[in-house]
Amino acid sequence: MKIIGHQKQIDMLNSAIEKNRVHSAYLFVGQSGIGKKQVALKFAQMLNCQNLQDFKKPCGECLSCKKIEKSTHPDVITITVQEEKNSIAIEQIREMIKGLQFRAVMGGYNIRIIDNAHLMRVDAANSLLKILEEPPENTVIVLITPVPKSLPSTIISRCAVIYFGILSDEEIKNEIRKYNLPSDEVEFINSTAAGSLGCAIELAKNIENISDYKNIISDFQNGKFLNKKFKERKEAVDLLNMLAARVRVEKPEKLEYVLKMKNYITRNANIGLTFEVMKNNLKQKNEFAE
Ligand SMILES: [Zn+2]
Numbered sequence: 001m002k003i004i005g006h007q008k009q010i011d012m013l014n015s016a017i018e019k020n021r022v023h024s025a026y027l028f029v030g031q032s033g034i035g036k037k038q039v040a041l042k043f044a045q046m047l048n049c050q051n052l053q054d055f056k057k058p059c060g061e062c063l064s065c066k067k068i069e070k071s072t073h074p075d076v077i078t079i080t081v082q083e084e085k086n087s088i089a090i091e092q093i094r095e096m097i098k099g100l101q102f103r104a105v106m107g108g109y110n111i112r113i114i115d116n117a118h119l120m121r122v123d124a125a126n127s128l129l130k131i132l133e134e135p136p137e138n139t140v141i142v143l144i145t146p147v148p149k150s151l152p153s154t155i156i157s158r159c160a161v162i163y164f165g166i167l168s169d170e171e172i173k174n175e176i177r178k179y180n181l182p183s184d185e186v187e188f189i190n191s192t193a194a195g196s197l198g199c200a201i202e203l204a205k206n207i208e209n210i211s212d213y214k215n216i217i218s219d220f221q222n223g224k225f226l227n228k229k230f231k232e233r234k235e236a237v238d239l240l241n242m243l244a245a246r247v248r249v250e251k252p253e254k255l256e257y258v259l260k261m262k263n264y265i266t267r268n269a270n271i272g273l274t275f276e277v278m279k280n281n282l283k284q285k286n287e288f289a290e
Contacts (some may be wrong), residue, residue, distance in 0.1 A: 030164030033198025166195020
């Protein structure tokens with residue numbers, strides 16, 4: 001499992017294991033697409049690695065490490081929004097809790113990763129709270145979110161919170177150069193991705209879409225893009241991420257506004273409505289108009 005950056009966070013988790021001070025619940029906070037889930041899986045490997053000789057865990061070679069890498073480990077399960085749904089349902093959390101009543105099949109820790117934890121419905125979050133209050137032995141639950149404010153404070157207070165920073169320009173560019181792109185495209189992708197490797201790789205893989213993205217950004221700057229129809233929430237969030245990256249460089253005073261809109265959409269606000277509000281707001285204040 002290859003992870004770019006975040007060495008400080010990985011060292012922190014490693015030292016918790018070495019000192020026998022592993023918490024039963026963690027909250028990983030940081031922008032989308034920077035590799036928080038990868039770190040959670042590596043943490044799971046570190047916790048459940050079966051290689052007794054190897055000083056530096058995870059070994060990446062034992063059965064447990066390999067199963068986690070292939071997402072087939074019976075004791076390491078990721079919970080997230082199911083396809084065609086827009087929230088994590090209480091049934092998913094109930095099922096998770098039921099599974100945690102049994103010992104780990106392979107003898108290590110029972111690990112559950114709740115990705116996009118802010119998308120838990122209130123009843124699901126309440127149900128989760130109960131198990132956070134009385135966690136079974138050898139259980140580690142990792143919650144992942146870019147917007148911790150959307151989680152109930154009762155949940156946050158039960159978790160060890162670990163913050164993840166964005167990746168550096170060099171970390172991003174080194175990865176993107178592997179796609180053999182011309183250097184101005186590498187620069188464009190880097191500035192657009194704003195520290196999100198996930199976003200950068202997405203752009204590099206779909207190089208033919210780059211001109212579309214460039215058009216979207218210039219349309220936005222000309223106040224045109226707001227009529228665009230979004231098929232998926234992710235598409236709208238991606239666009240606002242790119243926009244935020246541009247605005248951060250070109251008009252930092254507008255950044256807060258764009259991030260606020262992005263948060264609304266991440267938190268499941270109606271996309272059309274949010275963009276309508278944004279459009280009216282932009283018209284009144286003539287925001288972003290060149
Ligand atoms: Zn191992």
